[in-house]
Amino acid sequence: MSIRSLWVISEENRGSGVVLFSRRYPTVESRARRFGKEHYVSIPEDTAFVRSLLTELGLTDPEKPFVEARDSCDRMHKTSALELKLDQLRGDVLWPVLAIQHGKLILACLPLIEAPLKPRPSLPSLPSISQGFSLLAGLQAFLTGVKAEGDLTSRLGLLSNLLLHACPLGSPLETNLSQTVVPPASLPGTQKQPAWKPGIHKGRAQVAVAVSEQVRSMQYGNPSKPDTWDVFGAVSCKCDLEGVLPNVTVTLSLPPNGSPLQDIVVHHCVTSLDSSVLTASSVDESDSSAFSGPYKFPFSPPLEPFRLCCYTSQVPVPPILGSYQITEELGRLKVAVNLKLHESVKNGFEYCEVQLPFFNRGQLANVDLRVTTGQLEVTRERGLVVWMLGQKFPKSLEVSLTGSVNFNGVNVSGPQIGPMDFLCVGLTSYIKASILNVFCEIKFLNDSSGRIFRKDKQNYMYSLFGCYCLLMIVVSYVW
Template identity: 60%
Template sequence: MAVRALWIISHEKGDNASVRFTRRFATVEHRAKGLAGSSYVAVPEDASVLQLLLTEMGLSDSDKSYVALRDDCLHRQRSPALELHVDGPGKGILWPVLAISHGPLTLVCLSLVDAPAEPRPPLASLLSVSQGLTLLAGLQTFLLGSGGKPDNEVLASRLAALPSVLLQVCPLGTPLDVPLSGPPATSAVPTPAGNQKQPAWKTGLHRGRAAVNVALKETVRSMQYGDRSRQDLWDVYGTVTCKCDVEGILPNVTMTLTLPPNGSPLQDILVHPCVSSLDSCILSASSVDHCDGSAFSGPYKFPFSPPLEPFRLCSYTSQVPVPPILGSYQLREEENQLRVSVNLKLHESVKNSFEYCEAHLPFFNRDQMGVVDVKVSSGQTDVSKEKNLLPENFNPKSTSYGIRLELLRFPLG
């Protein structure tokens, strides 16, 4: 559920009405256009919206006590969900326009209707309506406080802080929470300093101790035959995941990846959009091209401005000359059951410095495993939820010879 647009209008008797704040969410508007199809009605300019709202709410044209479009008996008022009749090339009806008024302010939002326009769904069935009203009520409490009518300076400061508040409670038009009431937003929500604009995808700022956590996960897919007449097959690919807690709107962080002395160059590198720049030789390395000794072998530097949540900084492939993990197995049939004996170990050229290692033994074109009896020399094993994959977790540091699985049995399919 989402909000297409939000307006805050200042209007008191004897004063001219004005739009004090407006925010439109382009991504939600794109969804609204796709959902409505040919019946899509675009949101007009703020001046037109203001006039339509004042007319619908009876706050304009004080000399006209009767307006046919609003006061006719055929018009069924469903407050607080208003209808705005838009004229011009994109004429039509904007609905539901939610509005609440208190003191000098009127808060208005246009909710996204995730349902066919005709027949019009009942208000009680639209979650976006209840979420929109909750958002407006929270913003009203935040702006006006408990007194209901703060002085002009306090109201101006809270309106100025509203962009940062919306990044927290309604990122990209999706209501998540309501703002804190009481003191001004500057004490509850960090606001950008200077003229630097906070990006819409970054829904807040970190305050506190800086910390950067990095996790590298590398996967080896291998088919090893143990037969000199058949060539073994393998490929290696990996991902680098980061979680950065750094102060600032757009902090600059640089991650450097360095290969070991016998490491193979990284290829097919894809990076997160937050990476600001990258050396062309890093992006041009491809596994399709012939790899020779002149290939770029690092160090690989990734300057970026991180989001708050964990994200995948980059992914890559690597053409290693030998399988990093060597394995063999024996398969025998015993009384309508299979017996599998598996041996795994690291290649001697691979440095034994992993935090963890997990081996997957898939069994294709077989029924689900029944009774499984496993003995391992190191680590632990279990049966996957699909019951056709045996994941084995082991610590390669615990032994220099790898692991051995014995007496794995399950019924034949």
């Protein structure tokens, strides 16, 4: 629901009008061009628009009360949405134009029609019509209501900044403009406020920075197939600072013996960056130009939270080692899970739980599982076993789960009962572990053919150990 343009017009003597304020939204106009296709009609200049609007409203040519293009019998005014005839030869018609008259003031807007223009859609089916009238009613109350202070000129001076908050980029967010907090008419300094930043912050200045890292590890359990792991990090920011375009610099420093950051991608608000920061790549193993920091990111922040940069790095060892084995005997599944927390990882968190989902087998019937620490919770309808480990691993830093489960079976002819998944068929399954402050996602893929199928239908072959198990571990750190 957007508007293509907005006008505030003052009716003068002798049937003429003056545009006191107008605002056009090029991004919405581009969308209107795509929706309208060959029936698209561009918005004319303000002078031509005012002349056509006054003619349609009957405010021109007082000595000529009858205008055939407007008052003929083949045009029956059934709605309050006007159509303006711009070119009689080409038959260009601008529709639907919404207008409200208040004394000598005329408030008009052109909503975006997100539908084909031929055949013309009905007005009740267009939500932008009611949204446009609500915006005009709020604009009328702001310019002429009793709550507005000062004369019309001062209120029109506030209107440009007010629409940045109430209708950014042509999308009305707040139609009750009289209740909207009006930003100052003159912004500090001589900087022009950009369209992507619809307001300025007033109040206490504060900057919040969060660094999150995710370690994804693939563990094969095969001495001939080395394990692999990667680090993916992100820096998120929320800046509440006064001014139009305040300058902020975030500096990242590596810990002692820390690995350099690679594959850095920055937000578009970053103003400048050292070229050596962007050239470090994890793809080129022969690249010896790794920049070890400090990494400085100068930027002008937007109002909303945003991701300042993303990067990759390396760690000497994966933070969690583990294995997940599953076999089937006489209709029962035997399960064995072993996890070990690396001694370099802090053994303390708010909670830790491991989820064991079972797909394409019906509802869980009997669960006979034993754990070395923690408790088990079974959700039979969802085919899910939750292993709650608590707030820390034991002193040995190792935990295990063993036992067996069986199911009611799948109803081939009737409706399916229990969770279904196109990937986890046969002995293919996985587990997920979640740790608050250290989020860990462990996925195990077990298939007798040793193939892993993705949605893009590409086949990946692996030399797997034992029962063809592949363990993928994803760990996230949040500071």
